[in-house]
Amino acid sequence: MLKPIENLPSHVVGVRASGEVTETDLKEVLLPALDALVQSQDEIYYLLVLDTTVQNFTAGAWIQDMVAGLRHFTKWKKMAIVTPQESVETFTNYFSYISPGEARGFKKDELDQAIAWVSTKNEK
Structure with missing residues (x-):
């Protein structure tokens, strides 16, 4: 299941994943949020908390x-992944080398740091 994370800056979309995450979750929660963000901000700052x-x-x-990533490929600016899984955190850090924006993994107890990092806009 994906649930939106409230109280983030208007240029940041955040979702929390728990239990089983399905195609429907992405189609009904994540994709519309990303589309709306691109429509209003023309760039993506994204926070994913993996529970x-x-x-x-x-x-x-x-x-x-994958569709979400490719649909707005050039719009991604920052992606913060908060996870207890060290392998996911490591993968996210390496993903930054091949993605158009910055990607960074954070440990579960670093949620506040992840929000601060992803909320800071890149210089143009």
């Missing part, structure tokens, strides 16, 4: 995640 393991994302969810 579940990546193994709980269905195949359809992974496909929709």
Whole structure:
């Protein structure tokens, strides 16, 4: 399940993943939020808090995640992933080398730092 994270700056979209995450979750929660953000801000600052393991994302969810990434490929500025899984945190840090924006992994107890980091706009 994906749930929006409230009380973030208007240029940041945040979602919390828990339990099983499905294609429907991405289509109904994440994709509309990203589309609206691009419409209003023309760039994406994204926070994902994983309260579940990546193994709980269905195949359809992974496909929709890829669609989300490609749909606005040049709009991604920052992506913060908060997770208890060290392998996901490490992957996120390396992903920054191939993604158009910055990506950074954070530990579960670093949520406040993740929000501060992703909320800070890049210089143009």
